[in-house]
Amino acid sequence: MTDTTPKTERLIGYARVSTTGQELNLQLDALKQAGIPDKLIFIDKASGAKTERPGLAACMTELQAGDTLVIWRLDRLGRSLKHLIEIVEELKGRGVGFRSISDGGIDTTTASGEMVFNIFATLAQFERRLIQERTQAGLKAARSRGKKGGRPKISANDPKVQMAKKMSKNLSISVGEICSTLKISRATYYRFLKIKGE
Template sequence: MGRKIGYARVSTHDQELDLQVDALLKSGCSKKLIFKDKISGAKKSRPGLDKCLENLSPHDTLIVWRLDRLGRSMSHLVNLIESLLEKNIGFKSIQDCAIDTTTASGELMFNIFSALAQFERRLIQERTQAGLSAARARGKFGGRPRKSINDPKVKMAQEMYKNKKMSINEICSSLEISRATFYRYISLADEINGQTDV
């Protein structure tokens, strides 16, 4: 049997961790193996959680008071628990009694969560694709809008380039643009010339 390691989190410094810590102690976690954060769950980096995950070894069980104390989102939660299972680390949520991957029924429940998270990801992808297709059908395309040949900055870049008094780097520095943007501005003139020559 491995150790029981606890993780507790509240969103702000005004909130207290006592309720969660007491519940983790009752579940068999020792005080020195309870890691804590006072930080929003939306933050990617959580020092307490990072330390907690570093301390987990095969056959240990990570215990939280409630699922939302651990994951930023359904998909983040599922990915995190899946990575624990791959390392032979159990997971248990005290308030969400059905989620206990150390039992067969709890593992089944987690698999249902995992399927729901995958379903959610697919729905988001489908909505995104449908939105892009609808926008393309209306003649709208993603990305940065193209600069016009009549844009003052484009004209200035072209004039400076024609004068040949400044290097490309100097022109870019003067106009505060990248080399890629500079070449895009120059190519606009070539496109216009190409169209008038036809």
């Protein structure tokens, strides 16, 4: 017999502090006041730039269609505006709502809140296009002045190139040891060996 009991919508919280000793209690109190039980609040103690956040990963796994992810403030969730929008769009695709307590009006479970978030997404796209345009304009200006973009050409007379070639002939030294000594990657080492003398 199939269970026809309607699924209860859950509020699930996420809080993050960086390792610089920020206060977590403010976020936890706000999430609890929003009606989220302790067992459904996921926490990370890591900087926003860090890609590995076990608390967020566990939170995303816990979320199911019909749930709403609640955070204290937008900068607690995403590493950047682009990352934040990617997370919220993923949640939307999974049928999960999103709400920010401190950023009034951001609640994708309401029509007005979703509209506000769509404005954010449009601004992020606008910013990306501006950066692309500036980069292209900068490269074009540099080319017109005779400069070429990309990695500068390394001469066969470069001391590191000469040392790499000399050390490569000594079979008692491994490639790893050569790279470690010269502080270069393996890819750079093999590139050095291909450079022909002038």
